[in-house]
Amino acid sequence: MATFSGDIYLHTRVSMFAGRLLTNDQIEQLPKFKFDDLAKTYGLTAIQDNKAPVNLRLKALENSLINIILDELVILVRPMETEAHEMIMQWARKFELFNLKALIRGKLSGIPDADIQATLHDLPPLLGLPHQSLLRAESVLELLRQLEKSQYRSIASKARQSYEEHQEPFLLDAAIDQLYCTGLIEQAQKLASADRKETTKIIGWYIDRIILLWLLRYRFIYNLAPSDAYYHLVHSPGYLHKKQLLALVELETWEEVISALPRKIHQELVDVGSIAAVEQRINALNIRNLHSAVAKSSSAIARVLAYLMLRDLDFKQLVTVVQGHLLNLDSNLVYQALGLQIPAVDSAATSLPTAA
Amino acid sequence: MFAPTIQMQHVLIQALTEDLPKISVALADVGIFDPDKRSVDADKFPVVPGDKYKQLFNQASSRMEKIAEILNLEPLPMVKKVRVVEESELARINSWLGDIWATASSYEEQFRHLKDEETLINQREDSLENFANLRVDLGLLQGDKKFLNLFIGTVPHNNVAQLQEALGLARHLLYTFSVNSNATGVIIAGPRDAKGELTSILQAAEFRALPVPPDLRSHPENIRQEISDQRAALVLKRQKVNQQLQNWGNSLHKELEDAQRSLVLAEPYVRLDVAMRSAGSLSAVTGWVPKKELPKLETTLNEQLTAPFILTTRSPKHDERTSVPTVMQRSKFFAAFQDLICQYGVPRYGEIDPTPIFALTFILMFGVMFGDVGQGAIFALLGGFIWWKKPKLKSIGQFITYIGISSVIFGFLFGSIFCFETIIPHLWVSPMHSIDYMLMAALVFGMVFVVVMSLISIYNHIAMNEPLEALFGHHGVASLVFYLAAAAGLYSIATTGEFGLIPTILLIGSFTTIFAYSWYEMHDAGFDEKFLVGTIGGLEIAMGYVSNTLSFLRVAAFSLNHAALAGAIFAIADATGSSGYWPSIIIGNIFIIVLEGGIVLIQTMRLEYYEGFSRYYFGDGKEYVPIKLRTATES
Numbered sequence: 001m002a003t004f005s006g007d008i009y010l011h012t013r014v015s016m017f018a019g020r021l022l023t024n025d026q027i028e029q030l031p032k033f034k035f036d037d038l039a040k041t042y043g044l045t046a047i048q049d050n051k052a053p054v055n056l057r058l059k060a061l062e063n064s065l066i067n068i069i070l071d072e073l074v075i076l077v078r079p080m081e082t083e084a085h086e087m088i089m090q091w092a093r094k095f096e097l098f099n100l101k102a103l104i105r106g107k108l109s110g111i112p113d114a115d116i117q118a119t120l121h122d123l124p125p126l127l128g129l130p131h132q133s134l135l136r137a138e139s140v141l142e143l144l145r146q147l148e149k150s151q152y153r154s155i156a157s158k159a160r161q162s163y164e165e166h167q168e169p170f171l172l173d174a175a176i177d178q179l180y181c182t183g184l185i186e187q188a189q190k191l192a193s194a195d196r197k198e199t200t201k202i203i204g205w206y207i208d209r210i211i212l213l214w215l216l217r218y219r220f221i222y223n224l225a226p227s228d229a230y231y232h233l234v235h236s237p238g239y240l241h242k243k244q245l246l247a248l249v250e251l252e253t254w255e256e257v258i259s260a261l262p263r264k265i266h267q268e269l270v271d272v273g274s275i276a277a278v279e280q281r282i283n284a285l286n287i288r289n290l291h292s293a294v295a296k297s298s299s300a301i302a303r304v305l306a307y308l309m310l311r312d313l314d315f316k317q318l319v320t321v322v323q324g325h326l327l328n329l330d331s332n333l334v335y336q337a338l339g340l341q342i343p344a345v346d347s348a349a350t351s352l353p354t355a356a
Numbered sequence: 357m358f359a360p361t362i363q364m365q366h367v368l369i370q371a372l373t374e375d376l377p378k379i380s381v382a383l384a385d386v387g388i389f390d391p392d393k394r395s396v397d398a399d400k401f402p403v404v405p406g407d408k409y410k411q412l413f414n415q416a417s418s419r420m421e422k423i424a425e426i427l428n429l430e431p432l433p434m435v436k437k438v439r440v441v442e443e444s445e446l447a448r449i450n451s452w453l454g455d456i457w458a459t460a461s462s463y464e465e466q467f468r469h470l471k472d473e474e475t476l477i478n479q480r481e482d483s484l485e486n487f488a489n490l491r492v493d494l495g496l497l498q499g500d501k502k503f504l505n506l507f508i509g510t511v512p513h514n515n516v517a518q519l520q521e522a523l524g525l526a527r528h529l530l531y532t533f534s535v536n537s538n539a540t541g542v543i544i545a546g547p548r549d550a551k552g553e554l555t556s557i558l559q560a561a562e563f564r565a566l567p568v569p570p571d572l573r574s575h576p577e578n579i580r581q582e583i584s585d586q587r588a589a590l591v592l593k594r595q596k597v598n599q600q601l602q603n604w605g606n607s608l609h610k611e612l613e614d615a616q617r618s619l620v621l622a623e624p625y626v627r628l629d630v631a632m633r634s635a636g637s638l639s640a641v642t643g644w645v646p647k648k649e650l651p652k653l654e655t656t657l658n659e660q661l662t663a664p665f666i667l668t669t670r671s672p673k674h675d676e677r678t679s680v681p682t683v684m685q686r687s688k689f690f691a692a693f694q695d696l697i698c699q700y701g702v703p704r705y706g707e708i709d710p711t712p713i714f715a716l717t718f719i720l721m722f723g724v725m726f727g728d729v730g731q732g733a734i735f736a737l738l739g740g741f742i743w744w745k746k747p748k749l750k751s752i753g754q755f756i757t758y759i760g761i762s763s764v765i766f767g768f769l770f771g772s773i774f775c776f777e778t779i780i781p782h783l784w785v786s787p788m789h790s791i792d793y794m795l796m797a798a799l800v801f802g803m804v805f806v807v808v809m810s811l812i813s814i815y816n817h818i819a820m821n822e823p824l825e826a827l828f829g830h831h832g833v834a835s836l837v838f839y840l841a842a843a844a845g846l847y848s849i850a851t852t853g854e855f856g857l858i859p860t861i862l863l864i865g866s867f868t869t870i871f872a873y874s875w876y877e878m879h880d881a882g883f884d885e886k887f888l889v890g891t892i893g894g895l896e897i898a899m900g901y902v903s904n905t906l907s908f909l910r911v912a913a914f915s916l917n918h919a920a921l922a923g924a925i926f927a928i929a930d931a932t933g934s935s936g937y938w939p940s941i942i943i944g945n946i947f948i949i950v951l952e953g954g955i956v957l958i959q960t961m962r963l964e965y966y967e968g969f970s971r972y973y974f975g976d977g978k979e980y981v982p983i984k985l986r987t988a989t990e991s
Contacts, residue, residue, distance in 0.1 A: 136418050138457060141465050148468075157562060171560065224556075227526035231518055231557045242521070250525065
């Protein structure tokens with residue numbers, strides 16, 4: 001952060017915005033809300049169009065929520081110095097990379113353009129992936145050539161391998177995630193020292209979550225060898241650093257890996273037996289850490305990052321609840337998906353903060 | 357000269373839906389119709405026709421663009437005859453272009469493979485030297501080993517560290533040697549039982565094997581020859597593919613030209629987009645046309661449409677001014693200045709054309725800040741040369757010539773030629789000897805500039821039907837009175853020692869008016885907020901006028917700066933003695949022309965944009981983009 005006034009502005013802004021975040025109680029109330037009340041509270045006009053197919057309504061909802069995040073992001077990055085601005089933009093690139101994955105996967109599997117288009121996030125020009133031109137590519141090879149000329153050259157070579165050597169599609173996803181996480185760490189390292197430590201800590205939690213899930217998948221679902229699994233992971237600036245990863249990948253059983261995790265993570269995962277459960281628990285830990293950063297961090301940049309990450313997680317919860325309503329899912333399933341205890345008796349919902 | 361932009365008319369064409377393609381072509385042919393994409397009358401005409409047509413056109417155009425790039429097609433051919441392109445024809449062209457693009461794409465892929473081969477050959481050549489320098493017995497690296505995995509090859513630099521650590525887990529060692537700027541050479545060795553595991557990591561790390569030639573040490577010239585042969589073969593292969601591509605392109609030349617023509621003719625229908633709407637067999641097309649061109653539009657439609665149609669026109673309403681496209685009369689003399697204006701923003705419809713005032717004050721301020729006969733003449737000659745010799749850069753040539761001439765004129769007025777201040781007499785003033793006078797002159801110029809800009813702002817607000825803003829806004833009548841009263845009061849203090857009664861009354865009166873207007877505007881706010889915003893708003897206006905006026909002191913400052921820089925150059929020239937004197941003067945002049953000339957340009961632009969445009973220019977107009985055929989017609 002360059003200027004004192006900019007710093008004060010950001011702290012004030014984040015404190016004001018923080019009122020929009022969902023508290024634990026509010027998340028617990030989410031499944032109890034009726035569909036119309038939920039749509040009304042959040043101004044979710046996109047999902048109220050009863051004639052549109054469910055997948056389009058959900059996509060419209062996701063798009064509108066992403067745009068809320070990006071609108072807030074634009075307000076928050078305005079007073080930032082270039083390095084901090086770039087770091088926050090690198091975080092937001094996750095939406096762009098989602099599109100990139102969907103595009104490559106879709107083209108590699110021969111899915112029609114219209115169907116691929118329907119899965120893509122509708123992103124503002126702020127995020128610069130040339131979706132339309134990539135989508136217009138008429139063959140996989142043309143798409144790969146276009147990617148080779150773009151900033152995603154390294155992804156293009158992985159995608160080519162995947163196409164020419166019929167590799168597992170998850171390796172491509174892993175390569176994209178690796179590129180993203182490395183970029184995030186590099187950007188954090190460029191921050192001024194006052195912001196670097198706090199921000200890197202948050203990025204560490206974020207990457208810990210990603211690589212722990214990948215590590216478990218590589219070793220126990222895809223059965224990759226330790227060396228192979230290690231190659232596809234990133235050294236986190238958080239708990240799962242290089243030494244820790246080298247030790248973890250060599251362990252042969254799920255239980256061994258869980259017990260060898262750093263204490264802070266291990267105590268959250270003591271009795272979990274599935275990757276979905278790990279994801280929920282680690283998300284919960286992450287949310288607690290991020291709330292604490294928003295409330296207490298001395299770095300305005302770290303608070304901004306933590307706020308945006310929380311906002312993203314909140315919206316994911318919201319989408320899950322809406323999805324439950326639209327697909328008429330059993331409410332217990334929705335509670336499970338949210339990582340909540342299934343209540344004994346349904347009680348009436350209280351109130352929710354608005355989206356924006 | 358200061359007339360607002362050309363008058364426009366809103367046009368509504370009602371016709372049969374089947375005639376829409378004909379209308380689109382006729383509108384493109386006449387080239388004056390800018391579609392109104394606000395979807396007016398959407399309730400009466402709910403359907404936007406031509407979805408399939410647009411899809412076909414977009415795909416065909418995209419294919420054509422890609423084909424044109426790979427085949428280096430000439431600019432678009434002329435259209436032989438204006439006609440309607442039916443959907444079936446467009447579908448046929450699109451499908452044909454799809455086949456052509458598939459073949460063109462395969463050529464692209466061949467070129468990519470050739471590039472890959474070239475990279476491999478380069479890496480092989482680069483590694484040759486490094487192999488030779490390795491302190492290992494290369495014989496040991498050749499052939500298959502019974503108990504040992506051995507890999508020699510290259511890996512992108514970024515992947516080396518992670519690969520080394522991963523290989524460590526598979527009990528393998530990795531040694532590096534340099535190859536080139538893109539990749540690192542690696543030798544990987546380890547026990548043979550882990551080969552399967554390794555293949556997948558090496559693939560992920562983009563490892564490329566480098567064969568170790570058996571006679572590397574004994575006969576390196578053989579390997580060099582082999583690489584040279586491979587390179588020559590590659591060149592031949594590339595030439596062959598290029599030739600094939602060229603022949604193939606030539607064989608398609610006529611068909612591709614026809615397809616390009618058809619796409620040019622199909623484009624207007626697509627460009628009409630939502631400005632073209634229908635309800636059953638009836639349709640409406642809406643847009644904007646310059647008023648004086650209406651007869652031309654009517655004649656063309658009458659000539660090209662056989663079925664009946666209704667053409668309705670009306671003047672723009674006040675509330676739609678920002679949607680009306682602006683046609684700026686292209687100035688013969690100030691074209692470059694118009695481009696600079698449009699960089700800031702297109703004038704709003706009805707707004708005064710800022711070109712003459714912008715151009716004249718720009719030229720004047722540049723001349724004052726960079727007054728030198730010799731250096732100005734260089735600018736003028738350079739500009740004249742560009743104007744004369746490079747027709748495409750004519751407007752830039754004009755611009756440089758004008759500012760050069762202005763610089764020459766002020767050079768005479770200030771008595772400066774190539775930094776020499778004593779060769780020619782000054783016709784007006786010598787800046788370095790009349791600093792106070794120069795500063796005062798700049799201040800007066802600034803005041804006149806600010807007053808003129810405020811008057812234009814008042815006119816613009818009246819033209820936009822914003823009387824309250826014209827009277828009480830930031831740059832309205834009340835603010836101007838406030839400014840002039842303050843200036844008169846200050847002048848009175850300087851001459852008589854008192855502010856004066858009339859300026860005091862005007863100052864308080866205008867401030868109260870501005871305050872009251874701000875109060876009125878915030879009718880929903882509380883007392884505290886109204887008071888605070890009104891007071892701060894008034895102070896902001898006062899500070900704004902003061903700082904805007906003081907900004908013009910830089911005009912004098914740069915004029916003095918020019919003379920001071922000249923002095924510095926002479927000091928350096930004198931210090932270098934007789935041999936270095938003239939070279940120092942010449943280099944110093946070049947330095948001033950390039951560096952100071954650039955800085956003065958930026959400062960002049962800043963004064964125009966910030967002190968001028970921000971005061972009176974809306975600049976949020978819509979550019980006039982009529983639909984036209986992208987190429988000329990042969991007839």
